[in-house]
Amino acid sequence: MPLILDHVSQVYNADTETPVRALDDVSLVLPEGQFIGIIGHTGSGKSTLVQHLNGLMLPTSGNVYYNGRDIADKDFNKKELRKHVGLVFQYPEHQLFETDVFADVCFGPKNMGLSKKEAELAAFDALRKVDFPNELYYASVFELSGGQKRRAAIAGVLAMKPDFLVLDEPTAGLDPVGRYEILDMVSALHKESGMTIILVSHSMEDVARYVERVIVMDRGKVAFDDTPREVFTHGEELEAMGLGIPESTRIARMLKAKGIGVDPDVLTVTEAADSIYAAVTGKDK
Amino acid sequence: MIRDITIGQYYQTDSPIHRLDPRVKLLGTLLFIITLFLYKNPAGYAAGAVFLLAVIKLSRVPLRFITKGLKGILIVLLLTVIINLFLTPGTALISFWKFTITYEGVGVALTMLFRLTMLIMGSSIVTLTTTPNNLTDGLEKGLRFLKIFRVPVGDVAMMMSIALRFIPILMEETDRIMKAQLARGADFESGNIVKKAKALVPVLVPLFVSAFRRAGDLAMAMEARCYRGGDGRTKMKPLIYKKRDAIAYIILFSFVIFSVWIGRWQVINDFFNSLYLRYIIK
Numbered sequence: 366m367p368l369i370l371d372h373v374s375q376v377y378n379a380d381t382e383t384p385v386r387a388l389d390d391v392s393l394v395l396p397e398g399q400f401i402g403i404i405g406h407t408g409s410g411k412s413t414l415v416q417h418l419n420g421l422m423l424p425t426s427g428n429v430y431y432n433g434r435d436i437a438d439k440d441f442n443k444k445e446l447r448k449h450v451g452l453v454f455q456y457p458e459h460q461l462f463e464t465d466v467f468a469d470v471c472f473g474p475k476n477m478g479l480s481k482k483e484a485e486l487a488a489f490d491a492l493r494k495v496d497f498p499n500e501l502y503y504a505s506v507f508e509l510s511g512g513q514k515r516r517a518a519i520a521g522v523l524a525m526k527p528d529f530l531v532l533d534e535p536t537a538g539l540d541p542v543g544r545y546e547i548l549d550m551v552s553a554l555h556k557e558s559g560m561t562i563i564l565v566s567h568s569m570e571d572v573a574r575y576v577e578r579v580i581v582m583d584r585g586k587v588a589f590d591d592t593p594r595e596v597f598t599h600g601e602e603l604e605a606m607g608l609g610i611p612e613s614t615r616i617a618r619m620l621k622a623k624g625i626g627v628d629p630d631v632l633t634v635t636e637a638a639d640s641i642y643a644a645v646t647g648k649d650k
Numbered sequence: 651m652i653r654d655i656t657i658g659q660y661y662q663t664d665s666p667i668h669r670l671d672p673r674v675k676l677l678g679t680l681l682f683i684i685t686l687f688l689y690k691n692p693a694g695y696a697a698g699a700v701f702l703l704a705v706i707k708l709s710r711v712p713l714r715f716i717t718k719g720l721k722g723i724l725i726v727l728l729l730t731v732i733i734n735l736f737l738t739p740g741t742a743l744i745s746f747w748k749f750t751i752t753y754e755g756v757g758v759a760l761t762m763l764f765r766l767t768m769l770i771m772g773s774s775i776v777t778l779t780t781t782p783n784n785l786t787d788g789l790e791k792g793l794r795f796l797k798i799f800r801v802p803v804g805d806v807a808m809m810m811s812i813a814l815r816f817i818p819i820l821m822e823e824t825d826r827i828m829k830a831q832l833a834r835g836a837d838f839e840s841g842n843i844v845k846k847a848k849a850l851v852p853v854l855v856p857l858f859v860s861a862f863r864r865a866g867d868l869a870m871a872m873e874a875r876c877y878r879g880g881d882g883r884t885k886m887k888p889l890i891y892k893k894r895d896a897i898a899y900i901i902l903f904s905f906v907i908f909s910v911w912i913g914r915w916q917v918i919n920d921f922f923n924s925l926y927l928r929y930i931i932k
């Protein structure tokens with residue numbers, strides 16, 4: 366079932382002298398099956414936006430629809446919505462509370478009303494999907510490294526078997542290896558189980574490499590909503606929003622401007638390298 | 651959710667009250683509260699109320715923010731009024747079933763109501779118009795005389811400013827963790843008290859963990875900058891009295907003298923007493 370945002374606005378501190386319009390007339394359709402990236406400069410409203418997707422925040426004005434129903438309705442079952450739309454917060458490791466990892470991952474499915482056995486099966490399944498090391502299943506959450514905690518926390522949401530998995534900057538504070546491990550894992554979830562992924566990030570590199578649709582947020586508004594290739598043709602506008610395009614795309618464009626026949630629409634390092642090789646040697650690799 | 655708590659909350663704007671030296675505001679609140687207990691007739695309370703409203707108006711803080719602080723003690727307020735209303739002995743005004751309301755009871759209940767309301771509103775003005783840092787600076791400097799009694803004023807002030815600084819951080823953190831657990835299907839609203847208390851475990855554990863982590867980080871950062879106790883530390887922005895503070899003190903003392911004088915003036919006391927007696931005799 367698609368999620369639909371219809372002219373959604375959100376104002377923080379509305380009753381003070383300095384109201385913050387964190388979302389400004391945002392309309393989006395998020396169908397199932399896509400791998401979507403949301404990017405924007407810090408403070409552009411990304412975290413605010415994703416909290417509207419599972420009813421943690423209700424719009425100041427406008428509506429959010431799931432399954433054809435307004436989630437702000439009195440009789441709308443928010444718990445049911447949160448089962449379908451799993452949200453992993455920024456720094457999710459701060460939410461771990463149980464004595465061991467496995468018990469913590471069981472928290473979500475248990476809240477969903479599953480029996481102990483079903484919850485444990487779901488937890489095993491989720492921990493396996495995030496490649497969590499077997500020998501640490503029963504370790505205390507305080508004995509884990511940052512990346513391991515992050516995986517455990519993501520598993521905690523995955524265990525509810527959501528249709529939508531929304532991740533708010535899942536790679537913040539991780540080293541490059543840890544970053545790509547997490548992103549590869551998320552990408553695998555999308556490919557293997559067809560889960561809809563919504564990935565919030567402010568790294569163009571991450572987004573370019575994985576997603577099929579980019580939503581660019583700028584000061585609470587949706588600035589662009591298109592394929593990465595299409596969005597990156599607006600290099601200057603993106604730069605004005607404090608974002609910029611991936612390094613590889615930029616280098617390809619600079620070479621092109623110097624008269625070298627490189628494809629200016631490359632997205633990743635590999636693509637750029639191939640294209641430059643082809644342009645310089647005159648033959649395909 | 652829990653953002654509604656106003657304790658220690660600062661309302662950002664620019665006003666003559668915001669610009670005052672925190673010592674003026676602290677002493678002012680103290681005096682204001684003391685005067686509330688010196689009045690013997692309604693005229694005194696009226697003077698106090700006018701003064702309070704004038705200060706609120708000057709501070710440009712919306713009245714709503716100030717009354718928000720009252721919500722927290724609404725129950726205490728109601729209880730005080732009801733108990734005084736029914737349990738004060740004296741001349742009966744109305745009686746029904748087993749209860750009697752006396753003239754004295756009405757008087758005491760109203761007095762308590764005004765006192766408590768004005769007390770809370772008066773003290774919220776200080777926290778609403780003074781940043782926590784400024785407030786502790788004011789306390790530190792205003793209470794420096796306690797050093798004679800070997801009270802470590804500087805250290806206590808530092809502890810206070812850290813505690814105050816942490817309130818909004820921890821509230822934000824609580825909000826975040828609650829949301830994170832809600833996203834995992836936690837339910838904080840339904841069920842009986844025991845169930846609700848249990849539901850808080852997933853919030854409290856991470857909250858404590860993060861509070862300890864933050865405290866550790868802060869201690870480390872302070873040591874790294876060679877913090878060695880409060881004595882002899884200089885300030886980046888030392889508190890210095892300005893002309894407006896002098897004016898504020900003059901207004902403040904005039905108010906105190908005037909309101910206490912009118913609030914205890916025999917002529918007015920007699921006037922209200924005679925009103926009261928006339929009703930009883932009738």
Ligand SMILES: Nc1ncnc2c1ncn2[C@@H]1O[C@H](COP(=O)(O)OP(=O)(O)OP(=O)(O)O)[C@@H](O)[C@H]1O
Nearest residue numbers: 377378385387405406407408409410411412413414
């Ligand atoms: N609880 C809040 N109260 C008041 N203002 C808020 C609150 N949360 C966010 N804001 C403001 O709303 C705007 C959008 O914030 P948001 O957290 O959605 O940004 P973001 O795009 O997620 O940023 P980042 O990349 O830093 O995570 C910011 O200007 C922020 O200051």
Ligand SMILES: [Mg+2]
Nearest residue numbers: 411412455533
């Ligand atoms: Mg964010």
